[in-house]
Amino acid sequence: MDIEKILKESGTSQKDLVPLLHKIQAAYGHVPLESIPAVARHLRLSQSEVFGVLTFNRSFRLEPKGKIRVTVCQGTACHVRGGGKIVEEMEKKLGIPAGGTTADKKLSLDKACCLGCCAIGPVVVVNGTHYPLVSPQKVDSILEKAKTAE
Amino acid sequence: MRKLSHPNHLAEWKRIIQEERPAYQKVIAVSSGTCGRARGSLQILETLTQEIERRKLSDTVGVEATGCHGFCEMEPNIVISPEGLFYKKLEAKDIPAIIERTILKNKLIPSLVYEDPATGRKYPRQREIPFYQKQMRLLTENNYRINPERLEDYVVLDGYQALAKALFDMTAESVIAEVKASGLRGRGEAGFLTGKKWELCREAHGYPKTIVCDADEGDPGAYMSRALLEANPHSLIEGMIIGAYSVGASEGFICVRTEYPLAVKHVALALEQARKHGLLGAAIFGSEFHFDIQVVQVGGAFVSGDETSLIAAIEGRKAFPRQQPPFPAQQGLWGKPTNIHNVETWANVPVVLNKGAEWYAKIGSDKSPGTKIFNLGGRINNTGLAEVPLGTRLRKLIFDIGGGIKNNRALKAVQTGGPCGGCLPAGKIDIPLDYDTLSQAGSILGCGGIIVMDEETCMVDAARYSLNSSSEESCGKCVPCRVGTKQMLEILNRITRGQGEALDITRLENLAAVMKAASLCGLGQTAPNPVLTTIRYFRDEYDAHIREKRCPALVCQGLLPEKKKAKNTRRPEAGRKAI
DSSP states (O other): OOHHHHHHHSOSSGGGHHHHHHHHHHHHSSOOTTHHHHHHHHHTOOHHHHHHHHHHSTTOOSSOOOSEEEEEEOSHHHHHTTHHHHHHHHHHHHTSOTTOBOTTSOEEEEEESOOSOGGGOSOEEETTEEEOSOOGGGHHHHHHHHHHHO | OOOOOSTHHHHHHHHHHHHHSOOOSEEEEEEOSHHHHHTTHHHHHHHHHHHHHHTTOTTTEEEEEESOOSOGGGOSOEEEETTTEEEOSOOGGGHHHIIIIIIIHOOOOGGGBEEOTTTOOEEOBGGGSHHHHTOOOSSSGGGGGOOTTOHHHHHHTTTTHHHHHHHHHOOHHHHHHHHHHHTOBOSSSSOOBHHHHHHHHHHSOOSSEEEEEEEOOOOTTOOHHHHHHHHOHHHHHHHHHHHHHHHTEEEEEEEEETTOHHHHHHHHHHHHHHHHTTSSBSSGGGSSOOBEEEEEEEOOOGGGGSHHHHHHHHHTSOOOOOOOSSOTTTSOGGGSOEEEEEHHHHHHHHHHHHHOHHHHHTSBOSSSBSEEEEEEEESBSSOEEEEEETTOBHHIIIIIISOSBGGGOOEEEEEESGGGSOEEEGGGTTOBOSHHHHHHTTOOOTTOEEEEEETTOOHHHHHHHHHHHHHHHOOSSSHHHHHHHHHHHHHHHHHHHTOOOTTHHHHHHHHHHHHHHHOSSHHHHHTTHHHHHHHHHOHHHHHHHHTSOOOTTSOOGGGSOHHHHHHOOSOHHHHOSOO
16 A cells, blocks of 8 residues: 555545544554655644654554454453453463564554453453453463464 | 435334334344444344244344443343343353244243342343343433434434424524523533533634534443444434534534444444435535534543543644633634533433423432433442433442442442542442532542442552553643652552552642642543542551551552462462452
8 A cells, every 4th residue: 555545535634634644554554654754744744743643642553563463451340350460361472562563473462441341351352353251261262263363 | 215304204204114114023132232242242143043034033023233231241132022021141052942932932041031149039021120120221221222223223213303303493592491401411521511511602703613522432441432322323413413503513523432443333324324314414304504423533542531632632633631711612623612522411412302301300419410321340240331310329329230249248449430530438338429429529420430349459559550540641741640640650559569658648648639739631630539539538558558568458469468478479460359
């Protein structure tokens, strides 16, 4: 996907910035630093303004992420039910810290502040599929499934 | 496809929908919100459909994927109409028996019926289950009757009639007067009078005026906005159109979190349907009123709960709040008058107009009329969404509806209003839940999160967890909040590690006072609440941590007795039993 093509389809006012960044992220998997000057020019903003919004919002990443996205909820309700233990187990099994990506660049592990499914916590989401009531024992099978699903 | 170009078309369309509807003898509603889906409701739905087709019952039995029924603990569940039978925690293997025995022979399957864990009594009908029976469901009652992907289902239940009434039988001023008379207050943080806010916006100069629905629900432990968006998106859209008509707005925005893909999908679909049928866009219902709504996906930050920072987020800037006044109702989006409410407030508007202000004002307590959806979570038996009149006592919510504390433990504290709310002790269990009494007790109603803590919870640690969220969410614009949350967190971290000092409580109180007085937005002003209330109501636990270097609830890892430590090798995060 060409960045110029994404820009052409987008509006040119400041309110289009966040949707535009979402689009770039959807195309590349992250927002490449090199795209910032082009985005700033397109919206007639300063590069620092674009960079500010980009790094202020949690949804955006500057680093490439793996195709497989594993997100562990750390909201209050999941925390109460041991969500912290799930993250630890995942980190141990994958050998990467939360927020990191495996050496083969295939899988990324993330923490979320609340996914809003509090009754079925702890919740793990793999590429859009929710796993409810996750226990440390279930981590292995979830990761196994995630790796084969792609 | 029909375009409604006259208010009379609505009643006519309703009649046609009713006539054209397949004459099902039974309809099975499968609760398929995000939680239901995570528990396999779509598989239940598929198996049901297959089984019905296999038995050639497609003409007599209907299956619908509805939004959340609210009883999240019992997902996946179904409601069979017209009897209103409730089957809980289903698996695909239960389906043939349900069709065979319940649908065809009208017999109950006892193992799938809800049983009250306290009394052991079985309740086959949804209405009779204490969790539902003791609620007052003005906004959520229709959830199991509506397929959120179909506008027709909402119209049959008298949807958009309030809008027709507002546009053709009432002036904008009289709608505002009605909403004001109902006493409806914003269901977000501050509880400001909705009608008053509309009036401010209507009287303010500037064009175009805009209205915004804040569905950027970043408050951990609360998901009523998601449930409403997923289950009944048209109720909120109708409320917004009425609001726009009253204040004279021409453009509306719904801000949804990217973490809620199903909600985004349902709202976008609902907007498209409303547009197609002439309920949105140019000449609504054939009137002279033009208004349209777009969905905005914002980047996700709790601080956008503040109105001015949400405005900044929509404008494409960093979500920083600013000084008020001028209020957004006077100078909001792009400097023009803007009205912002959350999903629940907007969804209440059609109810007010349909039932009348007088009727609405009688529900709930004097100063806080209407109902509120609460999110029961933590160490409680019936996790889920419960809608009760404001002013309902906390005891009723936790014991009668919530089914009491898990594993019959003793209640220790309740945190209301999310991470910025205070922790009320068990002794305050009879407090009425409304804006004013909660703030007197040092807490807030907030968006309605209720987290129940039992005797295994350490209150110092609970305060530390809440403050940790607030400090991560602090946007960093104003010093009291940015530095205050950090310093308070450091002190609490020290106390829970066993390095507390005698002066720490005074230090916490001083920091809290500065934050409350000098922070720019609600986040900084309320972030000290959990610390202040735990100091106020659980002073002895702080003393035990600081003076005796002991954690009474055996949660703080640095303070465990040696024997316990050897046995308990888990790290503090992992070993924590509650909050």
